[in-house]
Amino acid sequence: AYNAGAYIGLVHPEWYGLQPDDANVLPFAHAVEIYNHGSRVENDRGDGWALADILLNGGRQVHAYATDDAHQLTHDAFGGWINVKSTSLDEQSILDALKAGHYYSSQGPDFKNIKVKEGRLEVSCSPVEKIIVNGFGSATIYKNKSDMEAAVFNLALLPQKKWLRITLIDKKGNRAWTNPIYDY
Numbered sequence: 206a207y208n209a210g211a212y213i214g215l216v217h218p219e220w221y222g223l224q225p226d227d228a229n230v231l232p233f234a235h236a237v238e239i240y241n242h243g244s245r246v247e248n249d250r251g252d253g254w255a256l257a258d259i260l261l262n263g264g265r266q267v268h269a270y271a272t273d274d275a276h277q278l279t280h281d282a283f284g285g286w287i288n289v290k291s292t293s294l295d296e297q298s299i300l301d302a303l304k305a306g307h308y309y310s311s312q313g314p315d316f317k318n319i320k321v322k323e324g325r326l327e328v329s330c331s332p333v334e335k336i337i338v339n340g341f342g343s344a345t346i347y348k349n350k351s352d353m354e355a356a357v358f359n360l361a362l363l364p365q366k367k368w369l370r371i372t373l374i375d376k377k378g379n380r381a382w383t384n385p386i387y388d389y
Contacts, residue, residue: 207233212303214270217241218257220250225259235304236268239382240312242284243274261368261385262341268303268384269370271310285312306384313379317354319371321389326358328371330381335374341365351376360389 207213214236215228228234237257245251257269271285287310291302302308309316315331328336336356337347340363348356363369369389373381 210300212236212300214238215253215256215267217244217251217274218253219255220244220248223256225256225263228256228260232265234267236270238272239269240271240285240310240380241274242272242312243276243281245284246281257385258339264367266368266385266387268306268308269310269382270308271312271382285310287311288315309381309383311379311381313377314373314375314381316371316373316381316383319383319386321360321386324360326360326369326371326389327355328358328373329355330373331375333373333375335372337372337374338363338369339372340369341367 213234215223215231215234216238218237237253239253239257241251257267260267270287273282273284273286275282287308289299289302289308291298314333317329320327326338332352332354334351335347335349337345338358339345344363346358346362366389368385368387370385371383
């Protein structure tokens, strides 16, 4: 599939108990499935950020994506998806956007703009209760505020400038996640 140009993801890592050594068998994989709604609903093993963070901390540059993984059942549909920024809706443009990481994953909240400039991160979004910025190791900064639609973060609080990722959490507990950002 990779040689044919497919976008390759490491699927439901928590459900499989996927270890970093397992992930390294597929060094060409573009992404880690960081949320699988079907696995969350059926067995409470729908997360994948632990594996993604381990790979990121080890220097591997991977994207992150969410899915509902619905299998024609109504209870596991519409729980996670990606929003792709593509130049058009044709197949090749969407595939190119995926491979470039030009998308974010969501359960409902929306990112409107993300800007990194002069050591500051500016995030604008749909109304949320919390914005979290995770970085290398255990580095984390966050803001809490009801119906927050924007926040500014001092990136000096993330001491190692290797990568960062942003999570939004709304009133219902639904999340949205960026792909890791490497050049900031």
